[in-house]
Amino acid sequence: MGFSTIAIHAGNEPDPSTGSVSVPIYQTSTYAQEGLGKHKGYEYARTQNPTRTALETNIAALEGAKFGFAYASGMSAIDASLKLVKSGDHVVLGNNTYGGTFRLFDRILSDYGIEFDLVDTTDVNNVEQAIRENTKMVFVETPTNPVMSLTDLEAVSSLAHAHGAIVVCDNTFMSPYLQQPLALGVDVVVHSTTKYLNGHSDSVGGFAATNDEQIAEWLGFVQNSIGAILSPFDSFMVLRGTKTLAVRMDRHNENGQAVAGFLAEHPKVSKVYYPGLVSHPQHELAKRQQRGFGGMVSFETGSLDSAKAVLENVRLFTLAESLGGVESLISHPASMTHASVPFETRQKLGITDGLVRVSVGIEDLEDLINDLDQALSR
Ligand SMILES: *Cc1c(COP(=O)(O)O)cnc(C)c1O
Numbered sequence: 001m002g003f004s005t006i007a008i009h010a011g012n013e014p015d016p017s018t019g020s021v022s023v024p025i026y027q028t029s030t031y032a033q034e035g036l037g038k039h040k041g042y043e044y045a046r047t048q049n050p051t052r053t054a055l056e057t058n059i060a061a062l063e064g065a066k067f068g069f070a071y072a073s074g075m076s077a078i079d080a081s082l083k084l085v086k087s088g089d090h091v092v093l094g095n096n097t098y099g100g101t102f103r104l105f106d107r108i109l110s111d112y113g114i115e116f117d118l119v120d121t122t123d124v125n126n127v128e129q130a131i132r133e134n135t136k137m138v139f140v141e142t143p144t145n146p147v148m149s150l151t152d153l154e155a156v157s158s159l160a161h162a163h164g165a166i167v168v169c170d171n172t173f174m175s176p177y178l179q180q181p182l183a184l185g186v187d188v189v190v191h192s193t194t195k196y197l198n199g200h201s202d203s204v205g206g207f208a209a210t211n212d213e214q215i216a217e218w219l220g221f222v223q224n225s226i227g228a229i230l231s232p233f234d235s236f237m238v239l240r241g242t243k244t245l246a247v248r249m250d251r252h253n254e255n256g257q258a259v260a261g262f263l264a265e266h267p268k269v270s271k272v273y274y275p276g277l278v279s280h281p282q283h284e285l286a287k288r289q290q291r292g293f294g295g296m297v298s299f300e301t302g303s304l305d306s307a308k309a310v311l312e313n314v315r316l317f318t319l320a321e322s323l324g325g326v327e328s329l330i331s332h333p334a335s336m337t338h339a340s341v342p343f344e345t346r347q348k349l350g351i352t353d354g355l356v357r358v359s360v361g362i363e364d365l366e367d368l369i370n371d372l373d374q375a376l377s378r
Contacts, residue, residue, distance in 0.1 A: 257276045272299045
């Protein structure tokens with residue numbers, strides 16, 4: 001079956017008790033048992049909830065995974081995946097991951113004896129050099145935020161596996177419609193469903209999916225033991241969101257490509273970061289590994305003042321963190337999402353004071369381009 005059919009039907013069975021076509025919000029904490037040890041597969045709502053089960057079935061199917069788990073946030077999904085490593089283990093971590101992921105390693109996991117090295121994973125040789133005797137995991141994000149660097153998932157996976165390590169990929173920026181890491185050899189794919197999967201900027205959630213039975217067993221155990229579960233209401237919201245994932249992503253692709261093209265030609269813009277442009281150093285890899293290039297575009301305006309002028313003069317684009325919703329957002333990575341990254345590291349990564357990031361929504365393209373054009377000409 002095709003992606004859109006799976007998106008609409010997987011997990012979305014009519015409700016067995018009423019026939020309700022949309023999966024109900026099962027707002028309950030517990031379930032009546034018919035007798036001792038006799039129940040319908042649901043005992044307590046931290047462990048299982050039918051709305052959450054429907055969503056888990058749905059997104060797992062979209063990622064081509066046998067198993068999926070929904071968490072309270074992207075960070076709790078990432079945290080659950082990191083419970084696959086233990087004290088004394090070493091992790092190779094992409095040097096440009098989501099700030100919260102870096103913070104989790106730097107401020108929390110390091111106190112629990114988990115060693116890590118920040119590595120530029122755009123070159124698989126760097127990953128190879130960083131692998132140690134005790135390396136148990138390679139954690140990557142591709143494309144990265146905000147400079148859209150790619151990691152070759154197939155190459156990194158075969159390398160990691162040869163050294164007995166597993167690979168976790170944060171697929172938030174692409175969504176399963178544009179990139180399916182498990183098919184490329186990755187062991188665990190994680191998401192912030194807050195972004196494209198929910199797609200409407202009105203829910204916070206996370207997801208982890210895998211085809212490995214042992215990994216799945218542990219992820220489920222962690223989900224139940226720690227309890228960072230997605231609520232029935234948010235499960236309903238995300239389930240509603242994924243039904244339109246394919247059509248939304250097609251429009252994000254179209255608008256993203258056109259906005260990137262417009263910016264690349266604009267005299268006030270010196271550089272555009274978008275994997276769909278032939279000028280992107282990893283354009284060929286993007287074509288091979290992704291089904292499209294997405295809606296995230298970053299561009300260099302040259303200075304903090306120029307960036308400020310754009311951010312303060314846009315009318316349609318909303319100044320806000322986050323991404324992946326139907327509405328277009330604009331942000332300033334250096335002072336917003338990456339403010340906690342030291343200045344030198346920011347420079348090295350290309351996160352200058354003049355860099356602006358847009359999450360291109362699914363509005364009419366002409367309106368988006370007109371808005372950026374008038375803001376850039378101030
Ligand atoms: C937002 C985001 C996260 C964190 O997700 P939350 O839902 O905010 O906890 C992780 N990774 C990436 C790439 C993100 O964009």
